[in-house]
Amino acid sequence: MYAPDVAYGDLRVALVEDDERLRDEVLVPRMRGYGFAMIPMGTAAELHASLLDSPPHIVVLDVGLPDADGFQLARALRDSWPTMGLVMLTGRSDTGDRIRGLIEGADAYLSKPVDLALLAATLHSVARRVQPARPTPRVRTWRLDAEGWCLLTPSDASIALSKTERRLLRPLMTRPGRMMTREAIINELAPDAHDFDPHRLDSLVHRLRRKVRNASGEEFPLICVHGEGYVVG
Structure with missing residues (x-):
């Protein structure tokens, strides 16, 4: 037995x-048991009255109506309401x-019974x-712009980044929620990791958090995993 996986209760038929x-x-x-909001009508006149008030999204139309020819009515509906089902x-x-x-x-032609x-x-x-x-809900997250030179907050504030902050x-x-080790971050920051003072990383993170907070009023979720590395929450 056919069973649709979507109910169209807000779509008038x-x-x-x-x-x-x-x-x-x-x-x-x-x-209605299949999830459709059905509007019963017995004549073309009833349909025309509904079109003036609240047009249905889909019309299921009998050809042999007492007050209209169904084929002619179908043509009139398609001409006046081209997007109607x-x-x-x-x-x-x-x-x-x-x-x-x-x-x-007609989108479809079905015979009785x-x-x-x-x-x-x-x-x-x-x-x-x-x-x-239906509009797709926008997921508002921390992100970088296309070139990576600005940090964008969930409220769409834009904070310009220095070259080091960008690195x-x-x-x-690119890996939110996953920790990146201190060593891997330092390798991104310096051509020669052995010449890079590890304490500079902590200072850089501290200054960046403060910069973002001062510029946007929002707390940037750059989280320290003690002794291990950092993660963007």
Whole structure:
């Protein structure tokens, strides 16, 4: 049995079907069970009224409506609402009717009696096209700019780095949460590690933390692992 892995409860699906029993007792409750917010309608007039108020994202449309030709209605919907999802659901299963429905703008053409899992899968497929894009939450972290010459804080403050500070931070920022040994850091800072006073590393880190705090009011999580090295938390 088909079961979508996404519920589209905020995506409105208008079901325009004049068979009340099929619409209200079968299609609407079953599609709601698949996670869709269904809006039952019996006529084209009801659909037109909804378009003026709160247009649905998808319309499931019967061809044989009492007050409109479904094919002509499909063309009008596609012309006026080009991004709307449109699924035709009808008892007319001839190949010519299927072709006409798709030409008029339907995303899919299904024949009655319809397999309910197939209808749900079709709505799921169409929903992926019409679902309004959701903004991706921005992960606000400490990071370097593209060239590595500025440290950017989670609040987007920018702190310019000296050449030595840049050499210190570039390897550390590429491995957040992982300790880098003092020896490895010193090798980044000096061409000849034997000529580098290890105490200079601690002084450099101390000055950098203070510089960042004074410039941004934020505490830079450059953490000392005593006797071992440093890590950006």
